[in-house]
Amino acid sequence: MPRRSTSPAxxxxxxxxxxxxxxxxxxxxxxxxxxxxxxxxTAPSQGAVSPFKGIDISGAxxxxxxxxxxxxxxxxxxxxxxxxVVMLYFGFVQCxxxxxxxxxxxAAVMQxxxxxxxxxRVVFVTVDPERDTPELLRDYMASFDPSxxxxxxxxxxxxxxxxxxxxxxxxxxxxxxYTMDHTALTYLFDRQGRIRxxxxxxxxxxxxxxxxxxxxxxxxx
Amino acid sequence: MKKLFIASLIxxxxxxxxxxAVKVDxxxxxxxxxxxxxxxxxxxxxxxxxxxxxxxxxxxxxVVEIHEMAxxxxxxxxxxxxxxxxAAGRTLELKPGGYHVMLMDLKQPLKAGDSVPLTLVFxxxxxxxxxxxxxxxxxxxxxxxxxxPMQHKH
Numbered sequence: 001m002p003r004r005s006t007s008p009a010x011x012x013x014x015x016x017x018x019x020x021x022x023x024x025x026x027x028x029x030x031x032x033x034x035x036x037x038x039x040x041x042t043a044p045s046q047g048a049v050s051p052f053k054g055i056d057i058s059g060a061x062x063x064x065x066x067x068x069x070x071x072x073x074x075x076x077x078x079x080x081x082x083x084x085v086v087m088l089y090f091g092f093v094q095c096x097x098x099x100x101x102x103x104x105x106x107a108a109v110m111q112x113x114x115x116x117x118x119x120x121r122v123v124f125v126t127v128d129p130e131r132d133t134p135e136l137l138r139d140y141m142a143s144f145d146p147s148x149x150x151x152x153x154x155x156x157x158x159x160x161x162x163x164x165x166x167x168x169x170x171x172x173x174x175x176x177x178y179t180m181d182h183t184a185l186t187y188l189f190d191r192q193g194r195i196r197x198x199x200x201x202x203x204x205x206x207x208x209x210x211x212x213x214x215x216x217x218x219x220x221x
Numbered sequence: 222m223k224k225l226f227i228a229s230l231i232x233x234x235x236x237x238x239x240x241x242a243v244k245v246d247x248x249x250x251x252x253x254x255x256x257x258x259x260x261x262x263x264x265x266x267x268x269x270x271x272x273x274x275x276x277x278x279x280x281x282x283x284v285v286e287i288h289e290m291a292x293x294x295x296x297x298x299x300x301x302x303x304x305x306x307x308a309a310g311r312t313l314e315l316k317p318g319g320y321h322v323m324l325m326d327l328k329q330p331l332k333a334g335d336s337v338p339l340t341l342v343f344x345x346x347x348x349x350x351x352x353x354x355x356x357x358x359x360x361x362x363x364x365x366x367x368x369x370p371m372q373h374k375h
Contacts (some may be wrong), residue, residue: 016278093327096251096261097290097317098297104366123333131258143362174301175284177259177325200295 040221051214053207054188056198063165063187063195068125068151068158071138076151078193086189087208090167092128092180093140099199102186103144109206109212110145118146119191120212124150125151127169127182129158190215240269241345243307248281248357249368252332260331261288261321262339262357266316268307271346275304278340283326292320299323304344317366326335333361364370 007190050056057063065078087106091099103124110117124141126132129152132140137150151200153161161184162169169182184201190212196212248264266274277285286301305320307313315321322339331337339355358367 092241093257094259095321096259096288096321097299098292100251100336100362100368104363107363108300133256134372136254136256140257140362142229143252143254145363168296174299175286175325177284177287179295181297181298183295184292185295201292202295 001218043157050197051165052188053196053203054186054197054211056197058194058196060195063198065193066125066151066161066164068153068161069094069134071133071141071150071152076123076149078189081189082193083191084121084194085176085191086187087120087122087212088125088131088136088165089123089185090125090127090162090165090169090182091184092182093136094128094177098184100144102184102201103141103148105205105208106186109145109149109209112205112209112214113212114140116213116216119216121144122148122149125158125161126150126152126156127162127167129153129155149221170204179202188212188215190218217220232272241268241272241343241351243268243272243274243339243341243343244354245353245355245370246312248282248339248355250324250331250357250359252326252333252335252359252362252364254362255330257330258327259323259325260327261317261323262337263315263317263321264355264357265306265312266305266341267312268276268309268343270309272307273344274307275344276342276343277322278342279324279337281328281337282324283328284324286323287289288310288321288322288323290317292318307343331359333359335359 070076082204089102089104100111105124110120126137132152134152137152140151141148165187167183169180171178172181186199187195188197190196196215199208199211229355246265248262250262251260253260274287277287279285287305288299289302290297290299303308305313336358339357341353341355343351343353344353358369
């Protein structure tokens with residue numbers, strides 16, 4: 001039942017150090033030509049321990065950004081949040097379980113951060129744009145935190161965004177209605193808008209807060 | 222008609238002394254916002270004898286299903302299940318991350334402080350059906366991942 005095409009995105013989850021090893025192998029094989037660009041891989045170099053509770057995907061060539069519309073009709077891209085850490089999650093509103101759990105956790109992270117929460121932007125991307133109207137998304141986000149933003153778009157632009165993040169989602173009929181299977185990972189971007197770490201649904205608010213703090217503490221470039 | 226009446230009388234009598242009962246604890250429903258059409262109900266079920274939860278009804282929802290959520294390679298999957306088997310004396314928990322009662326086609330938003338009537342339909346070991354009414358309080362949508370905090374305040 002799970003589509004095999006999802007495995008690239010999911011590989012880091014089961015083998016946390018895979019991207020690093022792949023990257024190093026790739027660098028070694030490709031020689032000095034590529035070393036010029038390797039400053040993006042500084043964090044995992046020399047077998048350093050990841051500073052994150054999540055999976056360190058710093059330097060990944062996917063999950064680079066989005067270009068969607070928020071619930072107020074404004075176009076949004078990662079550049080809009082420069083200077084802040086961005087926490088991105090894909091989900092849908094008619095979801096009784098993981099999505100509200102993820103948003104409840106995000107709200108708990110905001111609380112834990114205290115005044116630093118102003119430097120975190122929580123962004124939710126709907127994988128069900130047909131049912132999740134802008135009004136519904138606005139009401140829904142406001143129930144968790146007034147600062148939470150939700151993004152939507154055409155079916156094509158949602159698909160393109162999900163593909164960029166290697167996020168899997170699929171409509172599944174249930175009786176007279178349908179539900180959505182979807183990847184339940186959370187993506188953290190640093191203040192420069194670079195993808196840094198991915199957290200799993202099973203991780204705690206403490207883990208999430210720790211990674212946000214780690215990114216907030218990085219010196220500005 | 223008369224036969225049916227007698228049959229149901231016998232059935233009633235039978236349940237009266239077979240009496241499988243299911244204890245329902247900490248039932249709660251996740252609140253919704255306007256135009257949201259679906260949400261989940263959660264609870265703990267402890268039967269006195271082996272039983273099976275076969276369906277749930279509620280006046281607030283057009284459709285009610287029993288669902289299982291599973292995480293498979295970080296993909297959340299939700300599926301309808303035909304029923305839940307309950308073992309005598311063992312508590313089965315319907316909670317986020319596992320089973321829930323899916324309330325769909327909601328007729329109105331569910332606010333914190335509301336109470337949602339649920340009719341749980343069980344089958345006992347002899348496949349005889351019995352029902353149990355529950356009033357499940359609504360936890361505010363952003364109010365956490367459990368029953369409304371009033372009785373759990375620390």
